[in-house]
Amino acid sequence: MEQVLRDTLRDMHEKEAAPAPPDLAERVLRTRRRRRVQGVGAVALALAGVLAAAFAVPALDLGGTRGEVADHADRVATREVLAHPHQSPPRELIAAGDTAMSAYSLRENREQPDGDVIHTRVWHLYNPATGRYEETDWAWADVAPGLDVAAVLERQLPAERIGILDLATGEVKRWIPLEHGAGSVYWSPNGDRLLATTYSKNPDRYHKEHPRNVNGKEEPGPLPSRTGFAVVDAETGAADWTDFPWTPEDSPFGVENDIAPEDMPYFGNGRDDLKWNWDGTLVRAHNSTTPPKKFYTVDGEPAKSPTENYAYSHAGKSPDGRYAAGDFAGEGDNIATVVYDARNGKPVAKQPVQELLAWADEDSLIAWGCEPDRCGGTGEFRQQLLLVDVKGGNVRELSDFRDSQSKSGWTPYFSRR
Numbered sequence: 001m002e003q004v005l006r007d008t009l010r011d012m013h014e015k016e017a018a019p020a021p022p023d024l025a026e027r028v029l030r031t032r033r034r035r036r037v038q039g040v041g042a043v044a045l046a047l048a049g050v051l052a053a054a055f056a057v058p059a060l061d062l063g064g065t066r067g068e069v070a071d072h073a074d075r076v077a078t079r080e081v082l083a084h085p086h087q088s089p090p091r092e093l094i095a096a097g098d099t100a101m102s103a104y105s106l107r108e109n110r111e112q113p114d115g116d117v118i119h120t121r122v123w124h125l126y127n128p129a130t131g132r133y134e135e136t137d138w139a140w141a142d143v144a145p146g147l148d149v150a151a152v153l154e155r156q157l158p159a160e161r162i163g164i165l166d167l168a169t170g171e172v173k174r175w176i177p178l179e180h181g182a183g184s185v186y187w188s189p190n191g192d193r194l195l196a197t198t199y200s201k202n203p204d205r206y207h208k209e210h211p212r213n214v215n216g217k218e219e220p221g222p223l224p225s226r227t228g229f230a231v232v233d234a235e236t237g238a239a240d241w242t243d244f245p246w247t248p249e250d251s252p253f254g255v256e257n258d259i260a261p262e263d264m265p266y267f268g269n270g271r272d273d274l275k276w277n278w279d280g281t282l283v284r285a286h287n288s289t290t291p292p293k294k295f296y297t298v299d300g301e302p303a304k305s306p307t308e309n310y311a312y313s314h315a316g317k318s319p320d321g322r323y324a325a326g327d328f329a330g331e332g333d334n335i336a337t338v339v340y341d342a343r344n345g346k347p348v349a350k351q352p353v354q355e356l357l358a359w360a361d362e363d364s365l366i367a368w369g370c371e372p373d374r375c376g377g378t379g380e381f382r383q384q385l386l387l388v389d390v391k392g393g394n395v396r397e398l399s400d401f402r403d404s405q406s407k408s409g410w411t412p413y414f415s416r417r
Helices: 002-014 024-035 040-055 069-077
Strands: 099-111 117-127 132-135 140-143 149-153 159-166 172-187 193-199 205-214 217-221 226-233 239-243 274-276 283-286 293-296 323-328 337-341 347-351 355-359 364-369 382-389 395-397 411-416
Touching: 099 140, 117 140, 140 172, 140 411, 149 172, 172 226, 172 239, 193 274, 323 355, 337 355, 355 411
Parallel strands: none
Antiparallel strands: 099 117, 099 411, 117 132, 117 205, 140 149, 149 159, 159 172, 172 193, 193 226, 205 217, 226 239, 274 283, 283 293, 323 337, 337 347, 355 364, 364 382, 382 395
């Protein structure tokens, strides 16, 4: 029955009978396996639902909340652009192409009795039952492809277990225990594995006893405490942990190797998360020097991936692997980013935006943008989400402006629909 579903949808796509993406069948089947749906009847229902969604005429977006999980499934299965240019932070789902803004976070500095400060994220996750983003109390969250579940960590970091949260009910479906406490967790691009970065201390805690100088003033400072990472099978919960600590060699400031970590001058952030590369075959680490990213196997061995080394951009490579998102490339008053040919690293085109955040599809990206004559003198700190094509000719507003220096300084997170 799974093969029948694949063949039917692939045949629909080849005949252009409906705007179903070529990987829709595989995405439906991944969801089916994740939910452990049993029996032929369940497959038949899934097939009927997908066929109905594929042939349906797209509904007008009236800006209201329909509030039904069935409508959520329709929106996930299509590539409809959902924009709310008058909302900041967004209240309703923002999406374009194969990508949706599945969550956003606000930042709070919570002072502790001992003088330390915890830089806290306040997470707002998309709820498919209400069609809105809702505040939660998790310390960390990452929404899986399909926007049905999220991997979450409890407030006290490092967390000893990963929760698999049902986004519609707000209930944790199951817990996955960890041998080493985690500070972050990310779904793989296909949703079958989790990558948890482990720490010995809360990576968001800044310590009074290790101050840093900020604009001539001493403030609590961060400490490096990454211990490694765990690759977790999302279905079975089996985890393989790899020792992968922060070392002085990771610093661009030439700190001597014989200085104990707790005594060395540290100029980075306490949080130094590891993430998946664009197709989930490698683990990606941020690099303070050139190249901007380093890559490793799931066993922690160095790996080469030059086609993703062009930029610090979170967007990485396009879904089809043709392009690589670049960094800010503007000059003077000109605001621009650049996209490269992933095969040779040569620039393809510039886009009139500030920062490329995620690929919407093979030819367009979700980005931060700011029109110079509308920034009100706050420059880069007044931004809105935009949809822009690779060539930079088409730009569409997705959200209203944010001010990252105030409560409205929200940070978006994206997942495959």
